[in-house]
Amino acid sequence: MKKLMKNKSFRAGLVITGVMVFLAIAGPFITPWDPEEMNRGLKFSGVSLSHIMGCDNFGRDIFSRVLYGLRTTMIVAVGTVFIGCAGGVIIGSLTGYFGGIFDTVVMRINDVLFAFPAVLIALVFVSLFGSSDVILIVALGVAFIPSFARMVRSEFLRNRSLDYVAAARLQGAGNFRIIFFHILPNAWPVLLQSVIIGFNNAVLAEAGMSFLGIGVQPPAASLGRMLSEAQSYIRVAPGYALFPGLVIILMVLGLGLMSRASYE
Amino acid sequence: MNILNVEKLNIEFLDHEGPEKVVKDVSFNLEEGGILGIVGESGSGKSMTALAIAGLLNRHDMRKSGKIEYKGRDLLTIPREELRSFQGDDISMIFQEPMTSFDPRLRIGFQVEEGLGVHRPEMTAEEKKAAALEAMTAVGLENQERVYMLYPHELSGGMRQRAMIAAAVITEPRILIADEPTTALDVTVQAQIIKLLRRINSEKGTAILFISHDMSLVKQLCKEVMVMKKGSVVERGSSEQVYLHPREDYTVSLMNAIPKKGVRYYRSEDIESDSEIARAEKLNVFVGNGRGRRCIVQDASFSIRQGEIMGLVGESGSGKTTLGKALLGINKDTEGTFDIHDPYPQMIFQDPYSSLNPARTIGWILEEPLRLRSRVDREVRRERVNEMLKTVGLSEDMYSRYPDQLSGGQRQRVSIASALMQTPKLVIADEPVSALDVTVQRQILELIRELKEKYSLTVLFISHDLRVVYSLCDSVMIMKDGVIVEQGDTDHVYEAPAHEYTKKLLAAVD
Numbered sequence: 001m002k003k004l005m006k007n008k009s010f011r012a013g014l015v016i017t018g019v020m021v022f023l024a025i026a027g028p029f030i031t032p033w034d035p036e037e038m039n040r041g042l043k044f045s046g047v048s049l050s051h052i053m054g055c056d057n058f059g060r061d062i063f064s065r066v067l068y069g070l071r072t073t074m075i076v077a078v079g080t081v082f083i084g085c086a087g088g089v090i091i092g093s094l095t096g097y098f099g100g101i102f103d104t105v106v107m108r109i110n111d112v113l114f115a116f117p118a119v120l121i122a123l124v125f126v127s128l129f130g131s132s133d134v135i136l137i138v139a140l141g142v143a144f145i146p147s148f149a150r151m152v153r154s155e156f157l158r159n160r161s162l163d164y165v166a167a168a169r170l171q172g173a174g175n176f177r178i179i180f181f182h183i184l185p186n187a188w189p190v191l192l193q194s195v196i197i198g199f200n201n202a203v204l205a206e207a208g209m210s211f212l213g214i215g216v217q218p219p220a221a222s223l224g225r226m227l228s229e230a231q232s233y234i235r236v237a238p239g240y241a242l243f244p245g246l247v248i249i250l251m252v253l254g255l256g257l258m259s260r261a262s263y264e
Numbered sequence: 265m266n267i268l269n270v271e272k273l274n275i276e277f278l279d280h281e282g283p284e285k286v287v288k289d290v291s292f293n294l295e296e297g298g299i300l301g302i303v304g305e306s307g308s309g310k311s312m313t314a315l316a317i318a319g320l321l322n323r324h325d326m327r328k329s330g331k332i333e334y335k336g337r338d339l340l341t342i343p344r345e346e347l348r349s350f351q352g353d354d355i356s357m358i359f360q361e362p363m364t365s366f367d368p369r370l371r372i373g374f375q376v377e378e379g380l381g382v383h384r385p386e387m388t389a390e391e392k393k394a395a396a397l398e399a400m401t402a403v404g405l406e407n408q409e410r411v412y413m414l415y416p417h418e419l420s421g422g423m424r425q426r427a428m429i430a431a432a433v434i435t436e437p438r439i440l441i442a443d444e445p446t447t448a449l450d451v452t453v454q455a456q457i458i459k460l461l462r463r464i465n466s467e468k469g470t471a472i473l474f475i476s477h478d479m480s481l482v483k484q485l486c487k488e489v490m491v492m493k494k495g496s497v498v499e500r501g502s503s504e505q506v507y508l509h510p511r512e513d514y515t516v517s518l519m520n521a522i523p524k525k526g527v528r529y530y531r532s533e534d535i536e537s538d539s540e541i542a543r544a545e546k547l548n549v550f551v552g553n554g555r556g557r558r559c560i561v562q563d564a565s566f567s568i569r570q571g572e573i574m575g576l577v578g579e580s581g582s583g584k585t586t587l588g589k590a591l592l593g594i595n596k597d598t599e600g601t602f603d604i605h606d607p608y609p610q611m612i613f614q615d616p617y618s619s620l621n622p623a624r625t626i627g628w629i630l631e632e633p634l635r636l637r638s639r640v641d642r643e644v645r646r647e648r649v650n651e652m653l654k655t656v657g658l659s660e661d662m663y664s665r666y667p668d669q670l671s672g673g674q675r676q677r678v679s680i681a682s683a684l685m686q687t688p689k690l691v692i693a694d695e696p697v698s699a700l701d702v703t704v705q706r707q708i709l710e711l712i713r714e715l716k717e718k719y720s721l722t723v724l725f726i727s728h729d730l731r732v733v734y735s736l737c738d739s740v741m742i743m744k745d746g747v748i749v750e751q752g753d754t755d756h757v758y759e760a761p762a763h764e765y766t767k768k769l770l771a772a773v774d
Contacts, residue, residue, distance in 0.1 A: 163619035166594050167679075170610055171633040171686065185623035 013257030020251050024074045027067030036060065036221075053243045056229070066243050069221035070251075076137055076215075076222075077202035081195055083141025084202075088148020089191070093179050095149070096156025107153070110146045118143035118205055119212075126214045136215050140205050144198055151194055155187035189262070196259035200252050207248055223248050267471050268294040268317070268439060273330035275312050275321065283327075286312050288495040290330075294439065297469040299461075301486030301503070303479055303518060305701040309495040310475045314441050316340070317473070318357045319347045334439075353383040356432035360444040362424035366416035373412035376400060376431040383435055399430040403460055421580070422453035426460070433464055440464070441473045446481065450579035450728060455772040458485050477702050479519045483507055491515050521702035529735035530713050534720060536570040541690050541722045542591060542609075543567040544602035549583070549590040551597070560586040562746045563600075568690070573716065573723040575737030575754065577730060577769070583746040584726045585614075588692045591724070606690045608637075610683035612712075614695040616675035620667040626653075626678050627663035633686045648685075655718075656681045656711060673704035677711065684715065692724045697732070709736060730773050734758055742766050 005011065023030070053062035091110065095103040113121070118140060125139030159165065160183065168182045207224030209215035216222035223244045230241035275287035287309040294300050302310045315321045317332055319339055332339040334355070339347060356379070359365040366375055377396040380387055387395070393412070400408040403426040416424060425445060432440060442461065446454040462485060465472050476482050482489055483503055490500040491514065499512045510516050549561035560583045568574050578584045589595040591604060592611055613619035621629055630649040634640055640648075650660045656677040667675055676696060683691055693712065697705040713736065716723055727733050733740055734754060741751040742765065750763040761767045 163613040163615060164621040166589070167611070167613065167619055167682065168621070168632065169594065170592060170608070171682070172608070172636040173632065177636070182621055182624075186621070188623065 007261040009257045010261030013254045013259075013261065016250055016254030017258065020070065020247075020254060021074070023067055024071040027064070027071055031061065031064035031067055034061075034064070053239055056226075056233075056237065056240050062226075062240060062243055065221040065226060066223070066247055069223040069226055069244060070247055072133070072216055072220060072222040073203055073206050073224070073248075073251075076133065076140070076206040077199050079137035080140040080144055080202040080205070081198045083138065084144025084148050084198055085191070085195055087141070087145040088150075089152050089184070089187075091145065092149040092152025092154075093156050093184060093187075096153035097160055097175070097179050097183065099157075099160075103153075107149075110149055113143075114146040114150070116143075118201070119208055122205070122209060123214060126209075131214055131217060133216060133220075136206070136209060140202060140209075143205075144202065148191075148194060148198070151190060152187055155190060156183055159183045159186055193259050193262055196255050196262070200255050200259075203248065203251055265296040266293040267296045267298075267334070268473075269331070269333040270313070270317070271331040271333070273313065273316060273332065274328065275309070275316060276327040278325045278327060286495050287316070290492070290495075290497055292490055292497065292500065294471050294473060295488075296438075297465065297471055298488065299465055299472045299474060299486045301482035301489045302473065302475045302492060303477065303482050303489060304492035305477055305518075305703060307494065308492040310492050311443055313492075314357070314443050314473060314475050317439075318355060318441055319351055320357075349383070352379045352437075353435045354437055355439045355441065356435065356437040357441040357443065358425075358428050358432050358445045360447055362421055362428050362448065365428055366424065368416050370415075371412070372414050372416060372419065372427050375416075376412075376427060376434060379431060379435045395434060396430070399434040400427065402433070402464075403427070403430045404456070405430065421449055422456070425449060425453070425457060429457070429460065429464075433468070433470065436468060437470060439471050439473065441475070443475045444477070445474075447476070447478075451730065452579065452768055452772040454481070461485060477518075479507075479521075479702075491518065517703050517706075521706045529709075530573075532572050532716070532738050534571040534717075535738060539570045540567045540603075541570045541606060542602070542604045542724075544591070545600055547587075547590070547598060547600040547602050549586050549595055549598050551586060551595065553597075557597070560746050561590065564748050566741060566748065566751060568722055568724060569739075570689075570722055571720060572738040573725055573736055575733035575740040576724060576726045576743060577728065577733050577740060578743035579728060581745075582743045584743050585694050587743070588694050588724065588726055592692060604690060606688055608686045608688055609690040609692065610686060610688040612676075612680055612683050612691060612693040612696045615699050616672055616679050617667075617699070619679050620675055620682075622667050625664050625666055626670075629667075629678070630682055630685055633682070637686065652681045652685060655684070655715070657707075671704075672700050673707060676700060676704075676708050680708075680711065680715065684719065687719070688721070690722045690724070692726065694726045695728065696725075698728070705732075712736075730758075730769055742769070 053066065056062055056065065091106060095106050121143040122136065122139035125135060129135045165178060165182060168178050173182065206215055206222065207227065210222045210224030211228040213228065216225050218225065226244040227241055230244070234241050270293065271291050273287055273290045274285065277284045277286060290313055292300065302313065304310045312321070316328065317339065321328065328340055330340065334350065373393065373396055376399060377392045380392045380395060397408045397412060400411060405411050405423060405426050411419070411423070411427070419427065446457050449457065458481060461472060461474070464470050474482065474486055486503055488501070489503050489506045491498050491506070491512065493514050499506060499510065499515050506515060510519065545565050547561065547564040548559055550557050551560045552558055564587060576584050576587070586595060588611065590598050591602060592609055627649055630652060631645045634645045634648060649663065653660055653662055658674060658677055662678070670678065696712065697708050700708060709732065712723065715721065725733065725737055737754050739752060740754045740757050741748050742763065743749065744765045750757060750761065750766050757766065758770065761770055
């Protein structure tokens with residue numbers, strides 16, 4: 001961790017991500033405007049002191065919508081990665097540790113799931129269960145499980161035949177303890193990286209889903225939904241598309257810098 | 265007449281945090297037809313020196329200075345093209361690992377004759393093949409025609425090292441560099457390779473640069489010896505002179521590090537001959553499952569008396585580790601009966617690099633058995649771990665270190681501590697010193713002896729090294745191809761071996 005802090009790109013990434021998280025949490029206290037309050041008179045008004053990013057097609061303050069959207073996007077991304085990571089760790093560690101027929105069967109199912117793009121799986125979920133934030137998170141989360149599972153499994157395959165596992169068994173550790181307390185910590189470094197990359201993918205997936213109109217439902221704000229709405233007005237109000245897009249870029253950039261640094 | 269002059273050779277790595285000198289002002293010369301031994305532990309710079317002479321150090325992140333003179337040319341500064349005309353022709357090299365020094369996808373024959381393809385383009389395919397077969401005969405490979413067509417994985421370690429030597433000598437080099445050529449091999453094979461090198465030297469007049477950590481091997485082969493430590497030459501002279509009158513303490517410690525045959529270093533005094541701690545009867549051990557299930561240990565019957573150190577000797581693949589793991593219950597696939605009168609027998613593993621969990625601190629690793637079995641408070645655990653660290657000769661600040669911050673010897677101490685944390689009565693030590701430097705080996709053996717007395721342990725000492733076993737063990741079992749061919753009192757077995765194989769093993773060590 002100390003070594004990481006010395007790395008310039010890691011620090012830059014940390015600062016950017018930190019600012020993003022702060023904005024998402026403190027959003028309501030920063031902006032005086034209700035993100036859903038419409039004001040016809042302000043429709044497509046440009047950048048001004050009171051509305052620093054201007055207003056959209058309903059005269060809503062873009063800045064506050066970006067802040068709320070950021071929050072939605074982050075919640076979705078965190079939830080997605082959490083489900084994907086937890087599921088992946090459990091499946092990957094059990095299959096990698098025990099091996100055998102159990103491993104073969106589970107990993108083939110995993111492969112099938114892996115063959116579909118995340119957005120497609122999420123689409124199936126949404127069409128089956130309707131669309132809401134929770135379903136979006138679950139859908140994307142499930143779609144993220146296979147990649148985590150594979151990675152964790154490979155770490156377990158590499159570690160399970162090492163002597164320290166045999167030593168732990170001689171010390172009286174059971175399978176559960178060996179899996180989660182002895183081997184799993186060895187997978188953390190790789191897991192950390194894929195969490196960061198997964199987070200980025202989740203941000204983009206959420207934006208994509210909302211852009212397609214199957215993610216977060218109006219009038220709630222999300223960065224992807226804002227982009228999707230803004231495309232019709234790109235000539236009249238370029239700021240409407242520009243600012244949410246910029247925030248997505250910054251968020252992905254911050255995490256990307258961190259993941260690259262931890263990789264180095 | 266000197267064939268090779270090395271003058272003030274310096275090699276420095278630049279890619280580490282600070283520049284790191286691995287070879288410092290090394291000067292020596294190799295006589296025409298002479299054999300020079302370079303001895304030292306890992307990190308002494310002996311392999312770096314060899315690689316520099318072979319022209320194999322061409323990385324950008326290093327600085328070389330000095331002179332390596334061959335035929336009036338400086339090998340450090342001549343152009344690559346010219347260097348290549350020497351490499352594999354006048355100067356050949358044999359590497360330590362016969363497993364990785366062959367390309368697994370190419371036939372042995374092709375790789376043996378490859379040097380001719382590069383340096384004797386005028387030779388026809390038939391001539392090259394004839395030369396390859398001749399070289400393979402010369403190094404003692406039987407069935408050359410068949411071996412010629414085989415792939416590396418189809419040969420045993422010894423055969424592969426012979427093939428490697430055949431490939432190195434096929435161009436009749438004037439200098440042969442052998443970098444630990446026998447370290448990865450079994451003792452009986454080691455002796456044969458040494459004999460072979462000696463023959464090549466006397467028949468062809470090839471000068472040999474023999475690099476090893478094993479003083480006794482060097483003594484068998486070399487006329488001249490050079491001792492290196494941390495990049496510098498600390499002592500050099502004729503073999504006799506260095507062995508009989510070593511000037512440096514370091515040389516003495518290197519020599520003492522390897523137990524000599526016939527020197528008894530320890531015998532237990534607290535053996536209770538009427539109480540057994542372990543007993544096996546007609547024990548078969550299997551490995552693998554389904555169609556791949558093979559019987560590795562056959563019909564093992566023995567008993568280990570309380571308080572003794574029993575040696576289990578055999579070459580690689582003889583099944584000694586498999587037997588050890590079966591006794592501990594790690595290999596569960598067994599037939600026959602065995603009894604261990606210790607609820608928690610422990611094991612000291614061969615490779616201290618894989619036997620300690622790299623993601624956990626030393627303290628955590630050592631506390632684990634206490635967390636699992638005795639359920640004592642955090643403070644008590646910490647106290648007991650610190651006590652144990654002191655017992656195995658480590659300081660308390662090891663507690664919060666990670667395994668990769670420790671040296672091989674320190675790791676092995678931790679590994680021993682971890683076994684002892686559970687107060688076992690029986691400890692199975694599986695080649696506990698083979699992965700360590702020779703001087704460290706000595707210290708670890710001493711530690712095992714000390715702890716054995718302190719905790720009145722019974723030890724099953726698995727090793728391929730007959731000298732170590734003789735110096736330490738009260739009784740011994742000799743294993744070959746999964747069968748225990750001979751067992752008994754160590755002194756008795758070593759003085760009057762009954763089985764042919766035991767005789768052969770004993771003849772192989774000097």
